[in-house]
Amino acid sequence: MSIHLLRLAFISLFFAIGQGALGDEITGKPGYAPKVPKNSVPSLHHGLRNVSRLQKFSVALQTLGIPPEAKPDFAELPSHTALTQTDFETQLSYIDPHLGLRRYFDITSTAVSTFQNFFSLSGGILPEYRFNFSRHSAPSDSEGLINHLNQISGQVKSNIAEPLQGLKIVLDPGHMGTDFWDEATGKYVKLEDKKVSEGDLNLWTAYLVANELEDLGAMVTITRTEAGPVTKSNLQNFNATPFINQYFYDSLDNWMEKYLALDEAEIKETIKEKPEVKKAYTSDQQEQFFIEGEDLEAREKIIEALQPDITLDIHYDAEDSTKLQDSNDAMETFVPGGLLETESGSRLMRAYAMNQLLSVRRFNESVNLASELVHAMSLSEGVSLESVNGYYNAEMIKGKDGVYARNLYISARNITSLMIYVECLHYDHVKEFNQLTELTESGIYRGIHFQYPKRINAVAQGVKNGLLNYFKR
Numbered sequence: 001m002s003i004h005l006l007r008l009a010f011i012s013l014f015f016a017i018g019q020g021a022l023g024d025e026i027t028g029k030p031g032y033a034p035k036v037p038k039n040s041v042p043s044l045h046h047g048l049r050n051v052s053r054l055q056k057f058s059v060a061l062q063t064l065g066i067p068p069e070a071k072p073d074f075a076e077l078p079s080h081t082a083l084t085q086t087d088f089e090t091q092l093s094y095i096d097p098h099l100g101l102r103r104y105f106d107i108t109s110t111a112v113s114t115f116q117n118f119f120s121l122s123g124g125i126l127p128e129y130r131f132n133f134s135r136h137s138a139p140s141d142s143e144g145l146i147n148h149l150n151q152i153s154g155q156v157k158s159n160i161a162e163p164l165q166g167l168k169i170v171l172d173p174g175h176m177g178t179d180f181w182d183e184a185t186g187k188y189v190k191l192e193d194k195k196v197s198e199g200d201l202n203l204w205t206a207y208l209v210a211n212e213l214e215d216l217g218a219m220v221t222i223t224r225t226e227a228g229p230v231t232k233s234n235l236q237n238f239n240a241t242p243f244i245n246q247y248f249y250d251s252l253d254n255w256m257e258k259y260l261a262l263d264e265a266e267i268k269e270t271i272k273e274k275p276e277v278k279k280a281y282t283s284d285q286q287e288q289f290f291i292e293g294e295d296l297e298a299r300e301k302i303i304e305a306l307q308p309d310i311t312l313d314i315h316y317d318a319e320d321s322t323k324l325q326d327s328n329d330a331m332e333t334f335v336p337g338g339l340l341e342t343e344s345g346s347r348l349m350r351a352y353a354m355n356q357l358l359s360v361r362r363f364n365e366s367v368n369l370a371s372e373l374v375h376a377m378s379l380s381e382g383v384s385l386e387s388v389n390g391y392y393n394a395e396m397i398k399g400k401d402g403v404y405a406r407n408l409y410i411s412a413r414n415i416t417s418l419m420i421y422v423e424c425l426h427y428d429h430v431k432e433f434n435q436l437t438e439l440t441e442s443g444i445y446r447g448i449h450f451q452y453p454k455r456i457n458a459v460a461q462g463v464k465n466g467l468l469n470y471f472k473r
């Protein structure tokens with residue numbers, strides 16, 4: 001063996017030992033089996049892979065009086081992170097499993113460039129954004145977050161009195177509760193005189209989890225500490241314009257696509273009469289913009305301002321608000337990603353997705369934490385894990401039962417924490433419904449007294465155990 005080879009062997013050995021010592025740290029490495037990346041550019045079944053597609057879209061928007069979508073702030077993306085082409089493509093398989101977003105990309109061995117239209121070699125259009133790949137380096141995003149999680153992990157492993165000291169968590173109890181908002185969202189089950197509101201379950205769960213985690217030293221913020229909306233605006237006076245605009249920007253790869261087959265004159269003449277266009281201005285849709293736009297944005301702003309380490313969105317599952325079922329009591333969690341083919345149309349959504357694509361270590365840790373949570377909750381609740389790929393149109397993470405990637409409003413945004421959306425159990429399951437209507441327990445969260453069903457204790461215990469297990473790994 002030459003001196004050179006010997007030295008190389010020594011360096012490799014040193015490196016291997018170094019890796020071993022780091023083995024029990026939070027590294028941002030995937031705990032799951034990466035999918036084989038799909039390298040091929042998706043088929044041209046959309047036909048309009050050319051400039052006229054965007055030209056016609058802008059004619060449609062102009063006719064409707066919708067301003068063109070502004071260029072997103074790509075400066076917010078983590079551009080200084082190291083990422084190889086292979087790591088990027090692996091991440092792409094979970095962020096964009098249906099290859100809708102991929103149509104806007106040109107991926108080479110040196111860079112990914114993103115375009116405002118489907119990428120075409122003959123396009124000759126400048127990219128909106130370009131990210132240069134590194135040749136060999138492992139992903140290096142989210143340095144501060146990973147270091148901080150490691151510090152907490154050290155505290156948990158050394159069994160100090162308040163092991164989660166310094167950990168910042170936001171709990172976001174989904175929906176709003178109250179009869180009015182339950183009717184508007186359909187997030188309840190009512191049978192004769194018994195009713196379970198998901199908004200209530202989510203809130204009580206957040207109270208209990210907050211108490212548990214604060215006892216362990218964590219700094220916990222709940223986005224909604226009472227029934228009702230989080231936003232200070234109300235349904236009558238909120239500004240719906242940004243949500244109407246976004247509704248149309250998002251339509252490009254969705255319902256608008258079929259109208260772009262018309263010629264420009266026909267578009268001008270008929271677009272205002274299309275059902276999807278009329279729908280945007282109905283009072284039902286205004287209510288949806290308030291619930292799924294205005295109110296979720298208010299939650300997002302709280303999360304952005306706090307810059308937590310972990311964001312946990314709390315939800316419960318049900319399929320029908322008027323009847324019970326006995327076939328599905330499984331539970332699952334969602335991490336960011338999983339864009340549908342219809343969800344890549346707006347520049348904003350593509351910029352958000354790019355942020356997820358470049359945040360590989362953060363994504364992997366969200367998956368690792370989601371997996372620990374869902375297992376501990378499943379054990380504590382005695383409920384099985386969902387295992388059907390495509391459940392809620394979500395992409396199952398290989399080798400991580402009960403963990404799915406799905407593009408949901410809050411998880412899609414530029415949130416810099418680990419992001420997990422948990423569906424605690426099915427409240428429309430016959431086994432659960434009756435238990436959940438018995439409010440036998442009393443609790444206090446920061447001076448707020450509340451009555452709640454005993455069943456939720458098992459959920460809160462599961463969340464606490466899962467979190468501690470994550471830091472103990």
Ligand SMILES: [Zn+2]
Binds near residue numbers: 175315
């Ligand atoms: Zn929900």
